[in-house]
Structure formats: C-alpha cells, structure tokens
Amino acid sequence: MVLGGMMSYLDATIVNVGISTLGGEFDASLSTIEWVTTGYLLAVALAIPIAGWALVRFGAKRMWLLGLTLFLAGSALCAVAWNADSLIAFRVLQGLGGGMVDPIMMTVVATAAGPQRMGRVMGLISIPITLGPVVGPIVGGLILDHLSWEWMFLVNVPFALAAIVAALRVLPPDPPRGSDPVPLDGLGVALLCPGFAAIVFGLSRAGANGFGSAEVVVGLALGVVLFAGYTAHALRTRQPLVDVRLFSSRGFSASVATMFLLGGGLFSLLFLLPLYYQQVHGHSVLESGLLLAPLGFGTLIGMPVAGNLADKFGAKRLVPTGALLIGAGALVFTQSDAGSSQVLLTIAQLAAGFGMGLVGAPTMGSVYRTVPGEAVAGATGAVFILNQIGASLGIAVVALILTGGGSHHAPTTGTFGNAFWWPVAAAVVVFVAGLLLPGRPQPVPAAPAPEPVADPA
16 A cells, blocks of 8 residues: 555656656647646545545445556556647546545555554555655656656556555455445535635645736635535535544644645645755756655654654654754755755755654544544545645745745745745644644553353352
C-alpha cells in the first residue's frame, strides 16, 4: 500500500516541474498547459469524497485495484498524448485513480492497525504522503535532463504494476457483500464533490490571478455555498457521504485542522524552495530538486520515530515540538539571501523535515483514535479533503506574496523572504492546535481470566 500511495504523490510533483517542457512540446500557452495540473487536481477532488463509500460498498481490495488500474491506464495514455487537449483528458483519468488510492490506503491500514499500533503504522504509511512530493522534483529533474517528456508518465507504469501484483498476492479477499448494501448518498455527492472541486479550482487560480479575480471569487463562493448545503444535508442524513458530526469531537477537529495546516505548510515549502534555489541562488532545475533532499530525509527519519513515540506519549507532546522545528526551519529562510550559507539552509531543511514527521504521523494516528471503527472511511475523506484544500490555499498565498500581490511579475529576494513567513505562521497555529490533541493512548484492559471450574470428583 505504501508503494501505491507513493506513486500518486510522486507523479504530482514530477509533472509540476515539467509544465514548461510540456508547453513547448505541444506548442500550448501557459494558461492551457496549466490544466495538466488543474485537471488532475479537480479529478482528485471528485474522487476523494466517494472513495470511502465505495470501499464500504464494494470492498477494499476491489476498489484499491480499480484505483491502481485507472492510474496505470491514465499514465500510459498520457505518454502517448498527441496534443494538449488529449493530455489533459488523460490526466483527469489519472486523477480519478489517484484520488481513490490514497484514502483507501489510509482507511485499510488504519482499520487493520487498531488503536494500540496506530502511531507506528501511521509513521510508515505517512511516508509517501510527505516524501513523495519531495522526491518528485528530483526524479522530474533527472528525467527532463536525460530522457524525453513521455517518461514523466511512463515512470509510473512499473510502480503501478508492482502495486497491483502485490495487492493480488497479499491483500486479503473482500468479504461477501451483505444483503443490505450501504446506499450512496446521491445528494451528498452532488453537493460535496463539485463544492470541493470548485474550492480547489478557485485556489489554483488565485496564485496567478489574485483572490479578487472573477473566476476565483465565483469558484470560492460556489464552493462555500455547496459546502454549506452539504453540511445542512449531512446533519439530517443517517448515512452521509462524509459525516460532519465527527467534528463535534474536539480531538478529531484539532487533528483535522492540524492536517489542513500541515498541507498548507508542506506544499507551500515544496513550491517555494525549488524557485528560491533557482532564482535567488541560480541553480538548475535538477540542482534545486537535489537541494530539497534534506527536507525529505528529515521527514523520512521523523515519521517512523514519531510513529513509535506516539504510541507511548501521544500526539499532544510530539506535534507542538514538531511545529516548533518547522517554524524554526522556515524562519531561517525568511532572513536568507543569495549569500546565505548552504550548510545553514540544509540544517534548516533537516529540522523542518523532521518536524513534519513529528506532526504528520501522530496527527493521523489521533484522527483514527478519536472516531469509532465504522466511521474510519468517512474520517479519512474529511482529512484528505481539508489537507488538499490546505495545500491549494498555501500555494495560492505564497504565489501571491512572491509577486507582491500582482504588482510585479518576477519574484525578488525580498518577496521570497516575505513568502517564507507563511509556513512560519502555519507552524505557530499547528503548535496551538497540537495542544488540543489527545494525550497518551489508553491501554486496552486485559480480558479477565476465566473462573476455575470445580472438579466434580
């Protein structure tokens, strides 16, 4: 499952670094070729809310294999695209598969882990979510330096095939379908899926056009109205697509809010750092991707460490500590310029990456410890929806800061310093939210020993 989850996150950032290459290949304008990314994000937004219901209705193994197959087919078709329109269409297919893969991965593993092993398992399963976007620019830079653009998509094929073979051999078969299948919340789908997509679309346009542009205002307003309509509907429905009543739990709300802010902080750093190294320090695309490695290495260490510690000490101690490390790392970049020591910047990235590990795994564990077993699928949908919105918001905000709110086209050293204050601010709020997370997990009481049976003799 980690293999399948890594694939979708890796692909997203590989394609992001190749947008200008694709524009030149298909002789398409930037506004057109940007839909290679936007179309994928909108497809993910449509698929995520439905994934939880489909898993319960049709079975985890079936839906996992379907998601992997859609992603595999979309990747292969992208590599044979003949123009920008066909590439965008195939990216939508790929996004539908990617939007199913990650929520199903989280739901299945969380259900199998149980409360007492939740931290350790989340430490492992959260690796692709944070490491994939960091490794993507490195792989993308290597591909664009040495291979043709088609390999940005073909690189997914062996991973997808291996994940499918592993799933067929290892995942347990789905139980027989019950006589009383879970009904699809049709009205919920009609409200939540387009509402989520509208907000993601508005935020994806806000980075370039500003929050005051017509398409951004309409997208965000439509999304908010549909979300409000869905909330009112879900409170009156016995089996909603995503149960908003889960947010009545303080621990669950704090956990989801932390994942929202982590998405905004992580993806804004992944957006800022390559541009910073290219435009302030003059590095190539590949060199900038390689300079991101300390961030990923710190996360790779932090996730399993935090997962093991979370089962002993709880998220309430680890998350605020991680938030301080993230904030301190980003703070270094607010004061940096072309003459800053690379050693200092590397240490700052290691600290921020380790901090993300301390935040991510314990918070995901807290999400699942605060909901009953039957609500795991819906809780996963809520986490991924808000994490994706947080990521889109973070990128939009820092993109606007880089251009001085639209006052100039190219970022400057000063605007880069201003933009790095956004992840610092997100870390401060994560610190506060972390204090509201559950503490040390309570041990499961041992079953009482059976009464001795008297000897009738």
